[in-house]
Amino acid sequence: MIELRHLQYFRALAETLHFGRAAERLHISQPPLSRQIALLEEELGVKLFDRSRRHVELTDAGQRFYLDTGTVFAAFEQAKRNALAAARGAAGELSVGFMMSTAYSVTPAITRRYAAQYPQVNLKLTETLPMDLAQDISSGNKDVAIMYRPQDCSGLETVTIYREEMTVVLPPGHRLLEQPLIDPRDLAAETFIIVPRRIAPALHDMIVNYCLQHGVTPNVGLEINMQQTIVNLVGEGLGIAIVPRSMRNMRLTTTTFRPLVAPPVIEVVAVWKADNHNPCIATFVESAMRASEEATLQDQ
Template identity: 90%
Template sequence: MIELRHLQYFRTLAETLHFGRAAERLHISQPPLSRQIALLEEELGVKLFDRSRRRVELTEAGQRFYLDTGTVFAAFEQAKRNALAAARGAAGELSVGFMMSTAYSVTPAITRRYAAQFPQVSLKLTETLPLDLAQDISSGSKDVAIMYRPQDCSGLETVTLFREEMTVVLPPGHRLLAQSVIDPRELAGETFIIVPRRIAPALHDIIFNYCLQHGVTPNIGLEINMQQTIVNLVGEGLGIAIVPRSMCNMRLATTTFKPLRDAPVIEVVAVWKEDNHNPCIATFIESAQQASAQASREQQTA
């Protein structure tokens, strides 16, 4: 059986055309080198070298074999680089789920940065409801989720990517449009459009508890799964909503976003299963933190 070392012996002899110098370069003695070359020729069924007392020359078959083995060694070196990249998380596959609302905050920046830093990673992004994201991580159908912090983090690792204030979104002609900052007590009696608790418990609870802390019991008119749909329905005059500040990036002409007094803050986190050993997770988390830090700085200066 031909081994990689036999090809290395052959290529060294082909480059030196001298058994003594080739043996010296290979750190072996000349007789074993001669035997290995003879065995290689026997295995191939062709003569690779013309030998005489004065010189060694490649045959036509030897010249062709030298060219082709160069391709073999180049492929082997590439295979080593690929294996090292995969071990370091710089190559491979990564499945990431994200909430649609983060498409208006950190997900685009994270995706751009990671794709630029690690072009050899096949990154699959899927928009998913918060309800399903933690389950997808636990089941292993996704490697990482970008979401609000799950209630049950057992078996999971999390890192905060982004914090943003909540803001109130008002429809056209609303009585509070003239105010620069909205006191939550002024929202008493309003019809709220809110995400159902079973879909996004962290977001639902922040909104509900904020109102209760200021003496307001939200009058829930509509429960809607997606934040962008909530903002659209506010624009249609179906109620008001408290949403993450990044939803301002929808830039709807029919809605107005106003800051809240003592506004609550919602966290967006990266979540992954603690026993998921995909090395691309570590590189993704590091890149995501870098992109999120930049997004936070831009938010503060906006």
Template identity: 55%
Template structure:
């Protein structure tokens, strides 16, 4: 009968491709490890390692088995986290991913309020670019994220926290810097700095559609992964950009932010994997929505 220790032995050998090093990592001697792997291969009826060469290699069957055991260990880790969390989500562990722009508005408040309300939850936060955050939420490397809604939500669930308009960020000496608001059409001849589509498809497409609605396709001369970098580069006079309103909090002396007439709105949501049953997700999502409501004028 295959036991969890057999899978641990197999995965350690597969990752080191060396029985001696694997035995050291497992704190056992090499002969018992070799026998356990042989017994596992007999139980499975397939050879997992090719030992015919100087360095061992995974066979085709071994590669498939390694991939499938990855899912087993992922499920085990999820089970361990969920056991440590109560059914109400008041204790346990929660891995939170966030995109950088939320650090300028909602993230600090949510973090403070959630930590105060649920001190027994071990919350770990990691900054991401949106597309990688969505991928890691799907793979359950991250429990929950605060981010733009991904294009493909088939495996994800979400709760919208807020929607914010895009606005124009211009160099301080730009010809439109003195205006109260501007139309995107007035930027048709300007060079644009943009986030790549592969990093944040929702925002990229929103900008493209808004510009095309005003009769032009933006001439993108520079792409960078972070909104903060975009604003800094605008301040250096390398172009103009359309960014979420939250980026105004940067307060750079080299840039000005101008409301866009008929500005498109970008939604920011709490996102999680539908199959992730960590109860802390619910309490975190509820806290995010509640905190945003308190942050609005008149609700202090």
């Protein structure tokens, strides 16, 4: 059976055309080298070298074999680099789920940065409701999720990658449009459009608790799953909403965003299963944090 070392012996001799110098390069004695070359020729069924007492020359078959084994070794070196890259999380496959609202904040920047840094990683992105993301991670359907911190983090790892203030979005002609800063107490008589708690408990609870802390019990008129749909419905005059500040990036002409007094801050986290050993997770999380830092600086 031909082994990689036989090819190494052959190429050393082909490049030196001298058994003594080839053996020295290979750190072996000359007799074993001669035996291995003879065995290689026997295995191939062709003569690779013409030998005489004074010189060694490659045959036509030997010249062809030398060219082809160069391709073999190039492929082997590439295989070693690929294995190392995979072990370091620079190659492979990574499945990422994200909330649609983060498409207006950090997900685009994270995706661009990671794809540029790790082009050998097959990155699969899927938009998913917050309520389903943690389950996707626990079940192994996704490697990483970009989401609000789940209520139950047992068996999960989380890292905060982005923080943003909440803001109020108002419809056309609203009575509070002239106010540069909105006191939550001024929203007591308003109809709220809010995400259902079963869909995004962290976000729902933050909004309700913020209102309650300021003596306001929110009058919930509509419960809507998607933040962009909530903003659209506000633009249609169906109520007001407290949403992440990044939703301003929808740039609707029918809505106006105003800052809140002592606004609550929502955290977006990267979540993955503790026993998921995909090495691409670590590179993704590191890249996500860097991209988020850059996005935060640009937003200031």
